[in-house]
Amino acid sequence: MVSRKELFARCRALIAMRDDDTADFDTNCIFQDMLGEKNPMFAPQFPVPDDKVQEILSLAQRRSEGYPLQYLLGQWEFWGCNFKIGEGVLIPRPDTETLVEQVLDICRREKMTTPKIADLCSGSGCIAAALKKELPNADIYAVELSDKALTYLRQNMELNGCDVHIIQGDVLDSSTAEKVTELDILVSNPPYLTARDMSELQIEVQHEPASALFGGEDGLDFYRAMTKLWKSSIKQGGFIAYEFGMGQHDDVKAVLEENGFTDVELRRDGGGIIRTAAAVNQNLQCKF
Structure with a gap:
């Protein structure tokens, strides 16, 4: 031996x-x-x-x-919790904890103890689960389109004891947005890689689903479409919070402001990169 x-x-x-x-x-x-x-x-x-x-x-x-370590192990840690993962679902990354922290700071500042939150492009469910762990009385919805990702999403909610509403749907379709309204907070880490990014991917990242990575030619397709579509699902005075790639903060901020969001707060991740943005919805709500 x-x-x-x-x-x-x-x-x-x-x-x-x-x-x-x-x-x-x-x-x-x-x-x-x-x-x-x-x-x-x-x-x-x-x-x-x-x-x-x-x-x-x-x-x-x-x-x-070059096969990802996280897929080899079949699980990875995020926010102190274990998440089952494999091919077909995005690997949770430490940078995304910045988004969770920003949402929790909003809840503390606004004294929200029972917020209604939707996590769009939920993937493994790491954001939704982390928020549910920290906000046990929150009403949280996890929205995901991919069948493969949904399998992991459901497993992870059960594994971590999180009572989260899971919705299979396309976040770019109005019929999905109609299912979740009166939100206090909308949070999302959508696909944001550009066409150039996709052509230069490290071999490890090439194993992850392209649908969870590619955000259009300039990486901003999801921000433009989701912000416009989902702003009616957020309460006036409610919040939207996004993660994005390095150098995309000015463009994402512009998308938010063009859609009636104000008080945009940018936040840096542990590496000093501006990674997330949160803003206040000033739009009057209208029914679909």
């Missing part, structure tokens, strides 16, 4: 051929998952069962070929 130390070195060497900077982290994550231990290398001389050796080496090989 091979020891954990020996196997770790073999796996690390495989992954390092692609990315030496993440090799230790990636290998440790694979060991944690496959051996079911938080600190598997605390016992480096322990032998690894033969069947596990082959499974671990297979995962390391796939990672060395």
Whole structure:
């Protein structure tokens, strides 16, 4: 039998051929998952069962070929919660926690304890679940079109004990917007990559669904369409909050202001990039 130390070195060497900077982290994550231990290398001389050796080496090989670590593990952490993920659903990223933080700050400032919130393009449901965890009395709707993503969305709501209304629908269709009205807050991390971005994707990102990434030629298609369509679903004085890509903040702000939203507040993520915007709806509500 091979020891954990020996196997770790073999796996690390495989992954390092692609990315030496993440090799230790990636290998440790694979060991944690496959051996079911938080600190598997605390016992480096322990032998690894033969069947596990082959499974671990297979995962390391796939990672060395650029397959996303998160998909290999089948789950990833966001906001302190675990989310089931796989091909067909966007991988939760730390940057998106900035959006959750901004929505929670709005709720605290406005003293909202039972807000009605819709999370559009919900994907894995990480935003909806994080908000429900922090706002247990909130009435939260998660809207998603993809069948594959919906499978993970439903699993994750159950896994994290979140009572969230799940709606399958196209966020660019008025019939979907008609199902959720009188919102206090609309939140979304929509597709925002440009055509150029899509042509230059890292191999890891190429495994994620293009429908969750591509936002049109300039990356702004969803912001233009959703803001115009859904503003009637938000209460006057209610809020809209978006995540977007690096350098898109001025354009997203302009879209919001053109649609009657004011007091646009931009926020930076942990890397210092302007990542999210929240604004107040000044439009008079009208029925569809």
